[in-house]
Amino acid sequence: MPTQLSVNLNKIALIRNSRGRDYPSIIHFAELALGAGAHGVTIHPRPDQRHARYSDVAALKAVVERFAGTELNIEGYPDRQFLDVVLATRPHQCTLVPDEPGQLTSDHGWNVVRDAARLAPIVAELKAAGIRVSLFVDADLAQIEAAPATGTDRVELYTEAYAHGYAQGDWMREWHKHAAAAARARELGLGLNAGHDLNLDNLANFLRIPGIAEVSIGHALTVEALQVGFAAVVARYAALLKAIAE
Template identity: 60%
Template sequence: MATVLSVNLNKIALLRNSRGRNYPQIEHYARQCLQVGAGGVTIHPRPDQRHATYDDVALLKGVVQEFSGKELNIEGNPIPEFLDVVLKNSPHQCTLVPDQPDQLTSDHGWDLITQSKQVAPIVEQLKAAGIRVSLFMDPVKEQIELAKQVGADRIELYTESYASSFQAGDYTSVLEQYKQATEYATSIGLEVNAGHDLDLRNLATFLTIPNIKEVSIGHALIVESLDQGFTNVIKQYMKIV
């Protein structure tokens, strides 16, 4: 089965928020993603709502419902406000991420050695509401085992170290670490997602790892869209002027 692409729309929301009005519309870009074949859309609303907002969850749920077989994934730190929005809107998947309130971007997975007691009841609550639960994790066997013990359905492997090693040109050993982590997770009944700094250059190599169910890609996808479409738009403006 092919890996599902879930497009993270946070950067669209960030651009919208910078002008104080609803342009660009996050719903418009969500529809474009799904129309051309993406399997789902993702947002990661942070407590300060500097890009995706809690209101965006309901908007995107409505868009995804227009398409058969597509999914909505909501990522975030399970603070009460976040959980209230997730439970109210029942996305297909909730990915729990151990971000701090002022964190620029996600930079580590859960430490379930110390955080299992915090995470387990939240996982149980979300699953009771019919929401698939994924935990943002580093590729560490001991931590992955604990993800299974706290009841997660999936893990999302934090792939920044792979992306950095790929950029440096020496990624073989790091890729093997992710392969072994994926094999172990699968062997104990966890499904595996992946995300963070995956892009057009490094994704195909990463997906030589079997059984990656889903990749969530946002920042790189938006930058690559600018690279591949920017000059075309300038040419259209030049025809007008």
């Protein structure tokens, strides 16, 4: 089965919030993503709701229900408020990340070796509600091997180190590290997701690693969309102004 794409809409929500109204609409962009072939959409609401908001969760769940076979993935730190929103909405997947409340972006995976006993009841609560659970983890064999004790369905490999190495032309060591982590996860019966700084340049090479069920991509995808479309839109404005002047 091919790797599925879940489009992270946080950057769309960030632009929306900067103007204090619903423009651009995260719902509209979810529809665009799913209509263009994405398997799902992802948001990561943080406590300060500086981009995705808790209120977006139910709205996006309604969107994916209109696109047969698509999924909603909600990422976040499992405090009580986050869990209550997720349990009320029941997305297809919940990805648990170890972010601190004020953290700019996710920059490390769970220390599952240390936190397995803490994570296990949270995972059980989500799974009892019919929600597939994934843990955001570093490509570290010890962390992968500790994951089954939590009851999680999947792990999401944190890929920033690979992406950074690829951009520098020095990716082999990190690629092999991620490949080894993925192989161990498969041996343990864990599903595999991946994400963070994957883009059009580095993704195909990364997916030489077999068994990746899903990649979640948002920041790079949004920047690439601007790069592809920005000049064309500027040209349309320029043409419009020229036509008016004539």
